[in-house]
Amino acid sequence: MKLVMATWNKTKLKQMEQAFRQIPLKVTSLAKRIEDIEETALTFKGNALLKVEAATQYYGNDIIIGEDSGLSIDALGGFPGVRTARFSPGNDGDRAQQLVERLSGVPLSKRSAKFTSAVAIAFPDGAHQYSQGVMGGWIAKKAPATISGYGDIFLLSDGKVLSEHDPALISAYDHRQVALFQAKQYILEWLEGKSL
């Protein structure tokens, strides 16, 4: 039995491998076997499940994990949410720039936002588990001259944007790390329950 990471994103894959390093199973990614899927669900959890389901026909005897994440801005009714990675052409930096422009004139008190990460797990016996992590913050009024991603516009309560923080120090509060930590407990407990 293997741990199959249902992701096509290399950074995410590394984070998942790291988060699950204590689990005594070989980790593999389905990226090479199946093409990236269309993320058509209306929720992060729904998209995480779609990623997992894309893998079940090839990896029915393994534990499959999928993750979906994004940024939700209160003043924009939760936008971009599940569409964070693709609400307009270009890269995350271009999209983050657009969000800052859309919030022009909005005071900091009304710029609250959150990152959400949802993880879905499919076990070989057909059981599923889900976990979620959330990190709250604000969309900064002053963005750097060059915005390379959402981390450059996401302000934390210490007055610094996410990308100004040491990832190792912020990791305990990171939405994805929180969701993956809970997922790890589910997997370890499932293995224990099966005496594996």
Ligand SMILES: O=c1[nH]c(=O)c2ncn([C@@H]3O[C@H](COP(=O)(O)OP(=O)(O)OP(=O)(O)O)[C@@H](O)[C@H]3O)c2[nH]1
């Ligand atoms: O700067 C950031 N710091 C973060 O902490 C963070 N967490 C999520 N995101 C963004 O949210 C979308 C995820 O999209 P997503 O889950 O569909 O991933 P993906 O399509 O790359 O991979 P996958 O679907 O193959 O797994 C992408 O735009 C990510 O940049 C972040 N950006």
